[in-house]
Amino acid sequence: MKEKQESRKLVLPGDELINSMDYLPGKNCFREGNSIFSKKLGLMQTTGRVIMVIPLSGVYMPKTGDMVIGEVTDIQSSGWVVDIKSVHDAYLPISGVRGFIDTSKTELSKIYDIGDTIYAKISMVSGDSIHLSMQDVRSKKFTTGRLIRISSAKVPRLIGKEGSMIRLVKDNTGCRISVGQNGIVWLEGGNEEKAIEVFKTIEEEAQKDGLTDKISKMFKGGKNEKTK
Amino acid sequence: MNKIQRQYLANLASKNVRIDKRKTEDFRKIEIEKNPIENAEGSARVRLGKTDVLVGVKMGIGEPFSDRPNEGVLMTGAEFSPLAHPDFEKGPPREDAIELARVVDRGIRESGAIDMKKLCIKKDEKVWMVFVDIQIINHDGNMIDAAALAAITALCNTKLPVYNKKTDMIEYGKKSATKLPVSYKPVAVTFAKIGDTFLVDPNIEEEDVMGARLTVTTKDNGNICALQKGGSEAFSIDEIKTMLDVSIKKGKEIRKMI
Amino acid sequence: MASLTKSLKCSKEAKMKRPNNRKPTEFRPLTVVAGVVPNADGSAMVKLGKTTAIASVYGPRSVYPKWKRKADRAIVNCTYSMVPFSTDERCRPGPSRRSTEISKVIGDALLPSIFVEEYPKTMIDIYIVVIQAHSGTRTVGINAASVALADAGISMRDIVSSVAAGKIDNTYVLDLEGKEEDASKCDIPIAYMPRKKKITLLQMDGDLSAKDVIEIINLARKGCEQIHEKQKEALIKRWGI
Numbered sequence: 254m255k256e257k258q259e260s261r262k263l264v265l266p267g268d269e270l271i272n273s274m275d276y277l278p279g280k281n282c283f284r285e286g287n288s289i290f291s292k293k294l295g296l297m298q299t300t301g302r303v304i305m306v307i308p309l310s311g312v313y314m315p316k317t318g319d320m321v322i323g324e325v326t327d328i329q330s331s332g333w334v335v336d337i338k339s340v341h342d343a344y345l346p347i348s349g350v351r352g353f354i355d356t357s358k359t360e361l362s363k364i365y366d367i368g369d370t371i372y373a374k375i376s377m378v379s380g381d382s383i384h385l386s387m388q389d390v391r392s393k394k395f396t397t398g399r400l401i402r403i404s405s406a407k408v409p410r411l412i413g414k415e416g417s418m419i420r421l422v423k424d425n426t427g428c429r430i431s432v433g434q435n436g437i438v439w440l441e442g443g444n445e446e447k448a449i450e451v452f453k454t455i456e457e458e459a460q461k462d463g464l465t466d467k468i469s470k471m472f473k474g475g476k477n478e479k480t481k
Numbered sequence: 482m483n484k485i486q487r488q489y490l491a492n493l494a495s496k497n498v499r500i501d502k503r504k505t506e507d508f509r510k511i512e513i514e515k516n517p518i519e520n521a522e523g524s525a526r527v528r529l530g531k532t533d534v535l536v537g538v539k540m541g542i543g544e545p546f547s548d549r550p551n552e553g554v555l556m557t558g559a560e561f562s563p564l565a566h567p568d569f570e571k572g573p574p575r576e577d578a579i580e581l582a583r584v585v586d587r588g589i590r591e592s593g594a595i596d597m598k599k600l601c602i603k604k605d606e607k608v609w610m611v612f613v614d615i616q617i618i619n620h621d622g623n624m625i626d627a628a629a630l631a632a633i634t635a636l637c638n639t640k641l642p643v644y645n646k647k648t649d650m651i652e653y654g655k656k657s658a659t660k661l662p663v664s665y666k667p668v669a670v671t672f673a674k675i676g677d678t679f680l681v682d683p684n685i686e687e688e689d690v691m692g693a694r695l696t697v698t699t700k701d702n703g704n705i706c707a708l709q710k711g712g713s714e715a716f717s718i719d720e721i722k723t724m725l726d727v728s729i730k731k732g733k734e735i736r737k738m739i
Numbered sequence: 740m741a742s743l744t745k746s747l748k749c750s751k752e753a754k755m756k757r758p759n760n761r762k763p764t765e766f767r768p769l770t771v772v773a774g775v776v777p778n779a780d781g782s783a784m785v786k787l788g789k790t791t792a793i794a795s796v797y798g799p800r801s802v803y804p805k806w807k808r809k810a811d812r813a814i815v816n817c818t819y820s821m822v823p824f825s826t827d828e829r830c831r832p833g834p835s836r837r838s839t840e841i842s843k844v845i846g847d848a849l850l851p852s853i854f855v856e857e858y859p860k861t862m863i864d865i866y867i868v869v870i871q872a873h874s875g876t877r878t879v880g881i882n883a884a885s886v887a888l889a890d891a892g893i894s895m896r897d898i899v900s901s902v903a904a905g906k907i908d909n910t911y912v913l914d915l916e917g918k919e920e921d922a923s924k925c926d927i928p929i930a931y932m933p934r935k936k937k938i939t940l941l942q943m944d945g946d947l948s949a950k951d952v953i954e955i956i957n958l959a960r961k962g963c964e965q966i967h968e969k970q971k972e973a974l975i976k977r978w979g980i
Contacts, residue, residue: 263978265971266852266889267897267934281894290934292854292894294974309978311892312780312799324483340799340861368484380810381801381860399489406892439485446502460978518871519789521824531777535870537824558823560832564795564866566778571818573833614823614832616868618793619776653827 279305313405322433349386398441405436494675523639531621536631553600557586559615588698592706596662622685629669670728697728766914771973781891789873794883799861813858817846848930848940854894900963903928931963
């Protein structure tokens with residue numbers, strides 16, 4: 254952990270990260286001559302001989318296997334168009350829904366209607382087509398609760414290492430929370446306001462050191478106030 | 482807009498609670514910057530929370546309207562630049578931008594804020610033209626109140642440029658000491674109706690779910706000088722009465738900031 | 740700075756009087772702020788002397804109408820405009836031939852810096868609004884737009900910097916302002932990627948020898964290098980650890 258923190262460094266597009274042929278350019282980096290440069294505004298990270306940059310901003314880029322939260326915006330003959338706040342709209346085909354659907358008997362709007370919010374898995378990304386699936390056990394349609402949006406670049410920090418951060422928030426607020434990799438977060442019950450306050454802090458200070466400590470303190474502070 | 486967020490906001494409103502914890506009659510934090518644009522004869526930037534509006538006043542010389550031969554001319558325009566919101570499009574102003582400009586214009590015009598007779602240079606021939614241009618920098622709801630406040634602040638801080646009678650030209654580099662004659666300060670207060678609840682200064686999420694909207698522009702003496710209703714739902718006479726009362730009260734508070 | 744002065748030995752520096760006692764190699768006071776439009780994916784404001792522009796970037800996002808999309812890369816749309824009260828005499832809102840040309844050259848100046856091939860079938864929209872104009876609106880617009888692109892997390896080769904230069908009497912002068920533009924024998928705005936030392940925008944109007952043109956471009960390049968540092972500072976300030 255300590256080692257990683259030492260290597261965290263803010264870099265900008267065009268910054269030279271290293272002048273050496275011993276390293277390989279990873280994500281968001283490119284090589285020119287002997288040097289490796291950053292393509293993006295982000296944090297530089299070195300893992301073994303690979304240098305990469307973790308972006309701090311930007312539109313959500315869909316990845317197969319990601320869980321996302323989206324809104325149904327259109328119904329077509331064999332599936333649903335879903336806005337996942339990404340580069341392109343996503344598509345949920347009938348084949349991506351659990352169970353058999355006989356389209357001659359069932360209106361698709363009875364399953365998911367325009368304006369519905371769903372938690373879905375990205376099953377395929379190819380060019381501009383993004384396919385969703387509801388077959389993952391975590392998938393669901395939300396019928397209550399509320400949504401907030403944070404920068405998708407900050408989602409990894411919000412989830413934390415192996416889910417540690419989000420667990421911290423859930424345990425301390427009693428909220429039920431689902432996080433979409435696309436930056437949309439659903440929550441319901443418990444101390445929603447506190448959870449949102451924490452999310453906003455994480456979003457603003459994701460790149461800063463000592464974030465987990467700060468968040469823990471926020472919860473302790475809240476508890477003390479209550480006992481007073 | 483998605484159903485659960487709509488449901489959530491409607492539910493909050495029914496309990497008289499707002500998503501950003503404001504009271505129903507609270508404005509967001511108002512920040513006013515006076516004369517940020519030196520090239521304009523007067524200007525103001527107003528932030529209502531994250532809504533950010535810049536207004537500039539330019540003065541020119543032109544012919545008066547034939548039915549008002551000894552009065553200056555006021556022109557108000559607004560642009561919803563695609564800079565300010567992902568859904569704003571390029572091209573000529575859409576109907577909502579025109580509506581906004583006209584609501585702001587009516588507030589200024591009908592309140593008699595500017596003493597137009599003092600803007601006459603030569604009857605029937607030459608009068609001062611006052612151009613009020615509204616530029617949205619960031620749209621986070623209630624652009625009308627922000628624009629109206631920025632417009633009247635800009636007008637209050639406007640100084641006429643030097644008019645050279647001999648050359649019949651305006652010397653724009655020099656500002657005269659003459660202030661634009663502004664005698665009233667109209668203030669717009671907009672309400673969003675969600676269910677049976679009325680919210681002052683709606684943010685963009687509240688605007689998305691509101692059934693109707695009313696903008697009330699009040700004058701220093703508490704008179705009403707402009708109204709504009711929008712949206713698909715309707716108001717009762719009692720609801721309107723309440724909104725008028727609140728807008729007079731809020732107008733007084735905000736007028737002190739100009 | 741010292742090397743800059745050296746390259747201008749031919750100049751009659753002592754005789755030159757510039758507004759605010761600027762040196763021929765100095766640009767006007769510069770402010771760069773990143774992240775000024777919360778709704779945008781990336782944004783920036785740049786103020787050079789009085790000239791002020793705000794840029795916001797949206798995207799990459801879906802292309803409408805669809806036939807405009809490119810299968811192998813993003814299209815970059817740039818729109819430059821001036822607010823009516825940005826100038827001495829009110830300028831009419833809406834596009835003009837001038838603003839259309841400037842939109843195009845700014846787009847072309849930024850394109851070489853963007854890895855468009857990483858975003859097939861999408862578009863990146865850049866909107867530049869000049870809120871106060873006093874010489875150099877296109878270069879200020881480029882400086883703001885490039886910071887906005889980086890702020891938006893777009894993959895880039897470098898941050899593009901831009902400034903104009905000219906020649907007054909026998910002196911090469913950086914960042915012409917107001918009446919200097921009339922006094923100058925020419926006006927050459929450039930945009931520059933300092934890392935690769937590549938020029939991405941080049942325009943000129945005037946009447947000048949080839950040698951002078953090269954000298955002026957070199958002066959503007961050096962100005963760009965300093966502007967580049969200010970642009971980076973603004974991004975570090977917004978995103979710093």
